[in-house]
Amino acid sequence: MSLIKGRIHSIQSLGTVDGPGVRFVVFFQGCNLRCKCCHNPDTWSLSEGKECTALEIVEKAKRYKEYFGTKGGITLSGGEPLLQSGFAKEIFSLAKQCGINTCLDTSGCILNDDVKSLLSVTDRVLLDVKYTEDALYRENVGCSFGSVMSFLSYLDECGIAVTLRQVIIPTINDDADNVIALGNIAENHKCVDKIELLPFKKICQTKYDEMKIDFPFSSIPQTCVETIENLKKYIKNYV
Numbered sequence: 001m002s003l004i005k006g007r008i009h010s011i012q013s014l015g016t017v018d019g020p021g022v023r024f025v026v027f028f029q030g031c032n033l034r035c036k037c038c039h040n041p042d043t044w045s046l047s048e049g050k051e052c053t054a055l056e057i058v059e060k061a062k063r064y065k066e067y068f069g070t071k072g073g074i075t076l077s078g079g080e081p082l083l084q085s086g087f088a089k090e091i092f093s094l095a096k097q098c099g100i101n102t103c104l105d106t107s108g109c110i111l112n113d114d115v116k117s118l119l120s121v122t123d124r125v126l127l128d129v130k131y132t133e134d135a136l137y138r139e140n141v142g143c144s145f146g147s148v149m150s151f152l153s154y155l156d157e158c159g160i161a162v163t164l165r166q167v168i169i170p171t172i173n174d175d176a177d178n179v180i181a182l183g184n185i186a187e188n189h190k191c192v193d194k195i196e197l198l199p200f201k202k203i204c205q206t207k208y209d210e211m212k213i214d215f216p217f218s219s220i221p222q223t224c225v226e227t228i229e230n231l232k233k234y235i236k237n238y239v
C-alpha cells in the first residue's frame with residue numbers, strides 16, 4: 001500500500017443523505033469548478049484542509065461499520081474527489097477489502113486513466129448533473145455538459161449504478177422541460193436507477209461572507225418544497 005497523502009475538508013461519521021443507507025462521508029478538499037450555486041466554497045482551495053492517509057480514513061470508518069447495514073458504507077464527496085483520484089482509489093480499495101460499500105459523489109467533469117481506475121472500485125456514483133443545457137453549464141459551472149455526459153456514458157459501459165442529482169434553482173432550472181430532459185438522460189442510460197431533486201438553499205451565504213467573496217446566486221430565492229414535489233411527477237420512475 002502506498003503512502004499517498006490526500007487533503008480532506010471534513011468528515012461526517014453517520015450521514016444519511018449522500019448515498020444509500022447510513023454512510024461515513026469524507027468531504028475532499030479542492031475543486032476545479034466554480035459553480036455559482038456552490039454550497040461549499042470553503043472546499044475549493046487544494047492547498048487548505050487536513051492532510052491524511054487512506055488508511056487513517058478507513059480505520060476511522062471501520063468504527064461505524066455496524067451502522068452501515070447492507071446498504072450503507074463510505075461516500076467520498078467534496079469539493080471534487082476526482083482531483084485526488086489516486087488517494088480516493090486507495091480509500092475505496094481498502095474499504096472493499098473490509099467489505100464496505102463505496103459511493104462517489106462527483107460533478108463528473110474529469111475522465112482520465114486515474115479516474116477510470118478509481119471507478120473500478122466504486123459501487124455507486126452520485127452524479128451531479130447540474131443543468132441539462134450546455135449554455136447553462138458554461139455560464140454557471142465552468143465546464144461543458146458534454147464532459148458530464150461522456151462520464152455518464154463510461155459509467156453505463158462499466159455497469160456502475162448511478163443516482164443522478166440536481167439542485168433545483170428558481171428561475172434557472174425549476175421548469176418541467178429541464179426535469180423531463182433529466183428523465184430522458186436517465187432513460188438513455190440503463191445504469192441510472194434513481195434521480196434526486198434537491199432544493200437550492202442559501203445557508204452557505206455566511207461562508208461566502210467569511211471568505212469575503214460574492215455568492216453569485218445570493219439574490220435568487222430558495223426553492224420551496226412544493227416546487228420539488230411538482231417536478232418529481234415528471235420523473236416518477238426514478239424517485
Ligand code: SF4
Pocket residue numbers: 031032033034035037038039040041043078079080107
Ligand atoms: S463541483 Fe461542487 S464543490 Fe465544486 S464548485 Fe461545484 S458545487 Fe462547489
